[in-house]
Amino acid sequence: MPSFHALAALVVTIAMFIGFARGKMPIEIISLLTIAVIAVGLYFFPLPGHQPTDGLQLAFSGFGHYALITICALMILGRGLVVTGALDPAARFLERVFRMNLQLGLLVSLVITFVLSMFVNNTPVLVLMLPIFAALASRGALPSSKTLIPLNAASLLGGVSTTIGTSTNILVVSIAADLGMREIGVFDFTPIVLLAALVALPYVWLVMPRLLGDNRTKDLKEARRFEARLRIREESELVGMDLEELIAKLPKDVRFHGTKEGKLKAQQRLLVTGTHDGLEDAMRILKGEAAPIWVLDRIRRTADETREDILVVEMTVTADSRLINRTLPGSGIADHYQVAVLGIHHPPRVLGQYEGEGPGGDHRITEGDVLLVMGLEDDLRKFSSSDSLLVLEGMREVPRRSKAVLAGAIMGGAVITAAIGLFPIAIASLAGAILMFVTGCVKFDRVGRALSAQVIVLVAASIALGRVIDDSGAADWLGQTLSLGLVHLAPAAVLAAVMIFVTFLTNFASNATAATVGTPIAFSIANQLGLPAEPLVLAVLFGCNLCYATPIAYQTNMLIMSEGNYQFGDYVRTGVPLVLIMVVTLSIALVVSYGI
Template identity: 75%
Template sequence: MIEIPSYHAIAAMVVTIVMFVAFVRGRMSIEIISLLTIAVIAVGLYFFPLEGHKGIDGLEIAFGGFGHYALITICALMIMGRGLVVTGALDPAARFLERVFKFNVQLGLLLSLLIAFVLSMGVNNTPVLVLLMPIFVALAQRGALPASKTLIPLNAASLLGGVSTTIGTSTNILVVSIAVDLGMKEMGVFDFTPIVLMASLVALPYLWLVMPRLLPDNTVVNEAEMRRFHTRLRVAEDSALVGEDISTVLSRLPKNISIIDQPSGPIQPQQRLLLSGTHDALEDATRVLKGELAPSWVLDRIKREASSREQDILVVEMTVTADSRLINRTLPTSGIADLHGVAVLGIHRPDRIMGEKDQYSENGDLRIAEGDVLLVMGLPEDLQEFARSDSLLMLEGARELPRRSKALLAGIIMGVSVFTAAVGIFPIAISALAGAILMFVTGCVKFDRVGRALSARVIVLVAASIAIGRIIDESGAALWLGQTLGLGLQYLPPAMVLAAVMLFVTVLTNFASNATAATVGTPIAFSIAEQLGLPAEPMVLAVLFGCNLCYATPIAYQTNMLIMSEGSYEFKDYIRTGVPLVIIMVTTLSVLLVLRYEM
């Protein structure tokens, strides 16, 4: 016979349910709901302290999450993930993926899913998805699979990879840390990786072959083309073009590149080729052909200034107004580089008016006209001074150039941090914190940009989740829920018990917060294990897995929302593709846990 729970336990469950409902309704932001939850716990426990506690002890329970080592670890991993993104350390994988897609679409999709899966094992899946998502959108514009058929599978693959290690997602770290607080031994980084890999052998074919067929084609008809910029590529001494005829190297160039007035005869070092292409295509061309879009002395000066000022290099688009002194001038005669220390990489002008001869100088350089859009590279202050002095309108959407000189260093820091945690040299909290500090010290991540790496939403949500988890546990609510749930599960086989717990947590994580579901579900699973005489580790893993099966709703995880606008998805798209995947994973993981722990 189960006793009636205490008033504190009832209050803890009510606060938790109210928080879940508030998340689902979405009328207030996650940050506000999280802070209100912390405030309610703090005030409630101050005036109505737990048995054997003082009022001041309630404040430690409510606000202790902000100093919890799990939150520190999560923030450190966010910083290291930011370092990989801003240095371009992940770009080689992205470029390789694009080449494979050009060879075969289905093979490209399979490899992209595998890359997202593998990268997310050691890096938070959010920066991985941010890196790969533009590639899929661009490939869709070039006639490959529509973005609406690829982004949900890509997101699901990154979530699968994240669940395979303790550092793959912040939720994993949270579950493991709570389990350690409850008395279970700490898990290693790769302790449960084989289980997830085996389950993924069943899930990945569904992502690759079935899920794209369940998604609609949301391609926008007559979508506006990206701006094409006209420029001159300066052939370097060690370029692949030197000594070859231009017709033999056309196949190496990106599809969005056009060569205007193709030269005859072998190409010579320092020869200038007139090109037209999108910004991304021009960047690819400079990398493949080892050329420059501006004089090398200008680019070298910008890089030196960026290093001495410790600033990032930006590439922005600027529109030429009617008052600009640049009108009717060419880039060589404008003196832009000497006066302002910036480099103009190209000029955009509608193709329909590009054929007029008087638009070019005697040397074949394009004369700048009102309404042209200049693609300009430089430091922030220099770009603003250039726009102000020469009457240019700076457009939105400035891009920071990756600090590629730090890419290898950022990759080494991440790799060493993961390795030292994986082999048990240091706890993950220490190795991640050391890695984050090294990212700052070495300049891979700038301290004044740390706000871009950290998410205030994640921080307050994790803090509130830790507070909820502690009050659920210390009030006796977890024990009571475990006893109640255990009554219904005591006659079921272990596989069904694990599946029930996993499915229960999965429902919570798809309609509320996976972090909150983790902090509530972990002590409940621990209690059920004690009640039924089952080992605690597989029960905790059932919670960990369930918290990451957030495929069925767009509100379940931040990357679900991230892809929603790019893929023009509706709520039903997530349900149609996510529910079957949840069923596959719950069934497979439950059986594998039973076999692994011989239950």
């Protein structure tokens, strides 16, 4: 029979699993309750040889654990790539593939993630892909809730393919070598995993997205279309281009209004209409500006000097505004305030006047018009209060593109140093996060936008629970019980049972616990049953990486949780079938490969 503490640890684990699965309470509340139960239980009923205060330290140790620090640092690194626009080129490439075909785009992304994870730790690989897919979702590709769990699964499949794919693989191989087994080579078991991946990837690609919901908010209103004057710079490649060529380059969301003859000239102003996102794409593609260039240069110069973010916000003209009946050039906005109006959305009654060929001049501003305004936060506030404008929702930061290369270099340095083993991922990611702050790629006062409180308390709770399972002897008891029931089973069934046991441990405790407990158990079972030790050790290694079924199983599972707006049930529903597919295929492949 298990000890009292081991039994209690199993009860708490099952209770937390049931609480997550039911979904009646928020995940962060269940996580905090789990920590509280562990703290109170170990205070009044300490582990043998421990003091009551040791239990408190164990319960709250997750908040200072290197795994939590690593996850937070990786979130900050990902935030730096987003706010600087460093991943825009990669996002645009994948966007073109997704536009060709959504399923093809997802397949290409899964294969890229799988291959990269074979040679680079899958955590930084997923960190690189996460903001790209968030950007793709905002651009109209598949919603992030339908792509991030499959993407995570592909990274985990790639990570199990080589001994350097994850730190857990290295741990299992090292423990096995200490127990007397030959050291497994980097690619010794890669063919086995590739065979299993050929069976699993179709499920990940075609079935998983269908089992996941759509986390996009439904916009019941048609997106506002803004009228803007696109100014051509002197150095623009558009100078001398025919208007017909220009129209072909415009995003689908943007329409040109005016004559379609002649060649473009420097400083020429083109009347275009489009949504906020469409205008941003048009300015990027055509290398033009939607406001006077001297105003934009002044805003950017001030932002660099004050180290503030440039914001774009929508403002409605009220009945008391002095702007009514003025045109935009005659409003004096650029002279009175350090802001730039990028475009104007007119009510439908006015918008209809220039649909088609478009007017020759500027419209007068009327009550109800919406201005798309760019500037610094204090300047925007002063403009709205002085000219009686109502600030609407939807404020967004302008990417700090001047720091895009720097942010990419910081992320690349963190990934490469962790991949070649120069630094552990915890140190590399933390150093990268600090550099993001020091260089201004991420503002320290905005760090809360990069972190998720739900993920933080969930990680802390899972670490505490994993330690209780290990320290109480619950994991050892489970292993001993397992070995008693395998005597009369076929080799494939023995391998599958070991793999399932380790998978259970890794999904509810930790990969390190599963590797530490499972590897000696596999050696013991091999000796008792007269089987070669290597396939059983590989069954442990594979089982440590089959962490798809719960969000607490692996740090990347928790990393995608907030971005995909996932619930505990999403992991169970999509992960359990994948675990079963991998267990069956890997067990059969091991039996065939080792001839047992």
